[in-house]
Amino acid sequence: MSEGGREGVASLVVAWQASHGRNHLPWQQTRDPYRVWLSEIMLQQTQVSTVLDYYARFLARFPDVRALATAPEDEVMGLWSGLGYYTRARNLHRCAQQVVAEHGGAFPRSAEALATLPGIGRSTAGAIAAFCFSERVPILDANVRRVLTRYLGFDADLAQQRNERLLWDRAQQLLPQEDLGTAMPRYTQGLMDLGATVCSPRGPLCGQCPLNGGCAAFLAGNPEKYPVRTRKLSRRSESWQLLLLKNERGQAWLQKRPASGIWAGMHCVPVFEDSAALHRCVESLREAAGLEIGELQPFVHVLTHRDLHLHPVLVSGALPERPLEEGSWFALDRWDAIGLPAPIRKLLEATQVQLW
16 A cells, blocks of 8 residues: 555544544543553443443542552452453552552653553553554554454454554554554544444444445455454353342341452452352351341353352341451441442342441
8 A cells, every 4th residue: 555545544434533533531531641541441342332321430539540550459349340341450550559659640752661561451551552643553442453454354363463563563564654643643542432432343434434444354345244253252251159138237248259360359258169168157157146048049150251140148136246357348338348249249139238
């Protein structure tokens, strides 16, 4: 592709974004790296409509990177609770602390340096650098990858790293070359907007796309063929036995999950690998007088790579001050101060368990 052709693509995207793209989102009205970084982390695998409220709450509580860095981890996880993919929240906290400790509270100004921070991969680093510093660097999130593979007719298998690197090189070639101060933020946002609103995975609106005149996939009539990735996510199922303990004061017994794995670092009701282990625990508690014990309706919680089949048992009444070795009693008035996985919060609310 010629230099003129490359610049032509960028010009089309920039012009389209100005007139048809999303220009109303709160993180688009700033070049503050903290706010852009926060939005980029929240938007990973999460819809814009969901992120909006979380973004506003985070900024209200943590208006700058120093406020986030000095906050207790439980408070950060509590505000994140319900947004999912909780590793993002832990990395968010670690990243803020590193920016303060190693960079004086100022985010690095290059994508290369940004990518060394916790939780910031190459694409997120590129987005921050392009939006805030107009650096001429590409991004390749899921939406942009779809737009570019279709436009280029890039049918190499992206499950192979060498092909992923090749696509990065092609993305670099398409970047704007003039007026970078204005063009890079708008071009980057334009590709994101095209992937989110026009170049959808199924039933893309090719007639509304500014790139359809040169899009290889559109011209061949097979846009849904792209991107090509042969290695699929392997799904598996797990069965978890949940023990809901509720004392006479309406408090729930919660434990902190291990530092790695599902819901790492979050607060959760006790989890048992099998029903026999759970029922042995329940039997050991029967010595307490006046306990009510009942099995609740099982349900399935779907994660990216697996399905959790959750089987809750509720034990309530005059429970001991410490019914289990690990954990603490929690009640309602301070639930915002801890991180609770969304299905656990819903389960506790459904059983009218107070959370502090």
